[in-house]
Amino acid sequence: MEDSVDQHVARWASFWKNEPAFAPEVEGALVRMKFIQRWIDRADLAIFNDGFTVQDYKTLHVLMVQPWPTEATPAQLAEALNVTRAAVTSRLDRLDEAGLITRQIDGADRRRVIVRPTQKGREMWSKYIFKGMAVDQRALAALDFEELTQLNGLLRKVLLSLEE
DSSP: OOHHHHHHHHHHEEEEETTOOOOOOHHHHHHHHHHHHHHHHHHHHTTTOOOOOOOHHHHHHHHHSSSSSSOOOHHHHHHHHHHOHHHHHHHHHHHHHHHHHHEEEEETTTOEEEEEEEHHHHHHHHHHHHHHHHHHHHHTTTHHHHHHHHHHHHHHHHHHHOOO
C-alpha cells in the first residue's frame, strides 16, 4: 500500500540515485510527520467559530496549563507562546473584552500585571480542548493502542537524542 509520500520519495530517490547522503526512509518519515501535523493544524482551525480564534485558544491554553497557579504576567505568556509582548497585549485585549480573562495590578509590585482566566474563560478553554483532543484522536485513529505505544517509544527515542 502506497501513500502520496511514497511518490515524493520515489521522485527524489531517482533524482539522487547515486547520492549516498539521500536517505529515503528519513525523507519519508519526516515528510509524513509534516503532513500529519499540517492535517491536524487544518482540522484544528476548522473547529473555531463565534469569533474565537486559534490564537485566543492558544493564549488561554498557556494560561491554563503553565507552571504558575493559573495566572501569569503578559511577559510570561509572551515567552511561553513565543510571540512578542505587543502580540500578547493584542490577544489579551480581545480575551479581556470577551470576558475570558482578568488583568489586575500586582499588589506587591504595581509595575506587574497579573492575568487570570475567568470562569467563562475556563469554560471556553474546556470546550475547545476537548474538540482538539477529538481531532488528535482522529488523526491517529488508524493505530491501535500497541502501535501508539510503539510510536511514542520511537518518537521519544528520537527526541531524547535531539535533547542531548
